[in-house]
Amino acid sequence: MTPNHGSLLYEGKAKRVFLAEHEQKVFIEFKNSATAFNAVKKAEFEDKGRLNCQISACLFELLETKGIPTHYLGVAGDSWMAARKVEVIPLEVVLRNIAAGSLCKETPIIKGTELSPALLDIYYKDDQLGDPLLTELRLERLGLLTAQQRSEIETIAKNVNNFLKSFFNQIDLILVDFKLEFGIINSGEIVLADEISPDTCRLWDKRISDPKARILDKDRFRQDLDNLLEAYGEVLKRVQGACAKPRNCL
Numbered sequence: 001m002t003p004n005h006g007s008l009l010y011e012g013k014a015k016r017v018f019l020a021e022h023e024q025k026v027f028i029e030f031k032n033s034a035t036a037f038n039a040v041k042k043a044e045f046e047d048k049g050r051l052n053c054q055i056s057a058c059l060f061e062l063l064e065t066k067g068i069p070t071h072y073l074g075v076a077g078d079s080w081m082a083a084r085k086v087e088v089i090p091l092e093v094v095l096r097n098i099a100a101g102s103l104c105k106e107t108p109i110i111k112g113t114e115l116s117p118a119l120l121d122i123y124y125k126d127d128q129l130g131d132p133l134l135t136e137l138r139l140e141r142l143g144l145l146t147a148q149q150r151s152e153i154e155t156i157a158k159n160v161n162n163f164l165k166s167f168f169n170q171i172d173l174i175l176v177d178f179k180l181e182f183g184i185i186n187s188g189e190i191v192l193a194d195e196i197s198p199d200t201c202r203l204w205d206k207r208i209s210d211p212k213a214r215i216l217d218k219d220r221f222r223q224d225l226d227n228l229l230e231a232y233g234e235v236l237k238r239v240q241g242a243c244a245k246p247r248n249c250l
Ligand code: UDP
Pocket: 092, 094, 100, 101, 102, 103, 131, 177, 178, 179, 199, 200, 201, 202, 218
């Protein structure tokens, strides 16, 4: 099912954003494309869009009940979400509970090391520059955020991590790390935007000890492991089992 959307506003690697019937609303289509290593590696996975959309919808609704401001309005079809229109802040805020991925490539920290408190890394979102990791001073120099907005984003990110870490733990998933994006709505308020899905989180199955078999996220694609859709499907099944059916917003 496709909502009655307006023209295409923006197309990214994993989503398309369309205008909706009123100015401050958009429809987001979750695509089946998967990309990794700054889009050097690409593939299509039939049904991935639906899985990510439905997982994200459940997680945004849960976060909303915890008082986290988000762009989410509701689902608008299997792979469609209705959201508030935001001006995207070009930053990727990564929270790490366990060392993996780029952290282990760029530092001597060994994969699997527990990071407590969680490590918060901020990257500049720019494909051409390869999404560079920012220092405190570079972030300040870029002038993208006021000191208050910066602190608000960090507080929201840490609250999201505290909540999601324990939520996933209850459904036998380990939240290794994840990426958040933020936007500014018409009123000037900062809200959580984008998606929270196995494309943007590392999730390990607590019920499995084998280090490859337990991976339920996009690392399956990055590492050429099979059964990506089965893994995402398992995440959706467990998430849906622990939350209400996402509201429809057409
Ligand atoms: N991530 C993402 N988009 C990006 C970069 C990272 O969603 O453009 C997510 C990634 O899936 C992981 C976390 O952020 O859950 C940390 O990624 P990392 O910096 O380790 O980079 P990677 O190893 O994914 O290249």
